[in-house]
Amino acid sequence: MSLRSTQTVNLEKTTVLIVDDDPQALAIMSSVVQGFGVRQQIRCESAREAVDVLTQRQPDLVFSDCSMPDMAGYDCVTWVRREAPAPLNMTPIIMLTGHAAQSRVEKSRDCGASFVIAKPITPTIVLDRVVWLGRDARAFVECDAYTGPDRRVHNLGPPAGMEGRRSTDLSGDVGAAAGENLAQEDIDGMFKPTRVSI
Numbered sequence: 001m002s003l004r005s006t007q008t009v010n011l012e013k014t015t016v017l018i019v020d021d022d023p024q025a026l027a028i029m030s031s032v033v034q035g036f037g038v039r040q041q042i043r044c045e046s047a048r049e050a051v052d053v054l055t056q057r058q059p060d061l062v063f064s065d066c067s068m069p070d071m072a073g074y075d076c077v078t079w080v081r082r083e084a085p086a087p088l089n090m091t092p093i094i095m096l097t098g099h100a101a102q103s104r105v106e107k108s109r110d111c112g113a114s115f116v117i118a119k120p121i122t123p124t125i126v127l128d129r130v131v132w133l134g135r136d137a138r139a140f141v142e143c144d145a146y147t148g149p150d151r152r153v154h155n156l157g158p159p160a161g162m163e164g165r166r167s168t169d170l171s172g173d174v175g176a177a178a179g180e181n182l183a184q185e186d187i188d189g190m191f192k193p194t195r196v197s198i
Contacts, residue, residue, distance in 0.1 A: 009131060015040040017059040019050040019076065020096070021068040025119070029063055029096070032123050036130070047076035054080065058088050061130065066097040066104055074111045081112035081147040089147065090140050092133045096121065112148025 016033050018041060020026040026043055033041060042059060044050040048071045050064065062080070064073040077093050092115075095108040100118035108116045114136070115129050138150040158164040 009127065009134075010037060011130070012037045012039060014038050014061060015042070015057070015059045017042045017044065017050060017053065017057075017062045017064075019044045019047060019062070019064040019068075019073065021045055021065065025065065025096075029121065032121065032126055033063075035123060036127060047071035047073055050076050051079055054084060054088065059091060061133075062091055062093040064093060064095055066095050066108060074107055077108075077111045077113050077148075092136075094126075094129060094133070109151055110146070112146070114149050 011033070016038050018026060018029045018033070020029065023045070026045065030041055030043060042053055042057065044053055047064070047068050050062075051071075064076055066073045073095060077095070080091065080093065081089055083089075093113050094115045094117055095113040096117055096119055097104050097108070098119045100116065105116050114133055117125060117129055136149070138153070141148060141150050
């Protein structure tokens with residue numbers, strides 16, 4: 001869901017953590033979020049530094065590069081989701097990648113990232129994703145195999161012929177009719193335009 005030209009977003013009171021080992025990419029991302037009105041930024045040049053910061057501060061939004069030496073962004077996200085106390089573990093995290101291969105997108109999703117953006121970034125794409133996360137109504141899942149936002153962006157239910165694994169999954173079975181079926185002329189009447197006097 002993209003932002004309409006008539007809408008405004010106020011990120012003035014938002015604290016953003018940006019993690020990237022490339023100083024130029026860090027500066028670009030910092031300029032982009034500053035352009036959105038963000039006044040409080042925390043910039044980290046490594047995932048380990050970010051973990052240290054996260055033990056002391058709680059940002060409202062995190063942007064992290066996927067691949068960094070020493071500790072990958074994926075590992076930082078996994079730490080946030082599994083080790084950090086609530087509500088820090090539910091912080092929206094957007095992963096940034098220079099190569100949006102399916103394997104990297106899946107790895108980001110499986111470690112608990114909220115969204116993935118391919119570099120080079122544009123302010124429009126970044127803002128659209130931030131707005132999308134602000135409207136995101138996905139449940140936060142905590143289980144042995146995964147912790148993070150529900151990986152299903154569209155909740156279409158379980159695949160046909162399979163039982164749902166979540167308590168919110170609806171059964172695919174259709175029950176018996178509660179009343180009499182409509183006659184064909186009643187159904188046709190719903191679709192025919194009718195003249196109304198006002």
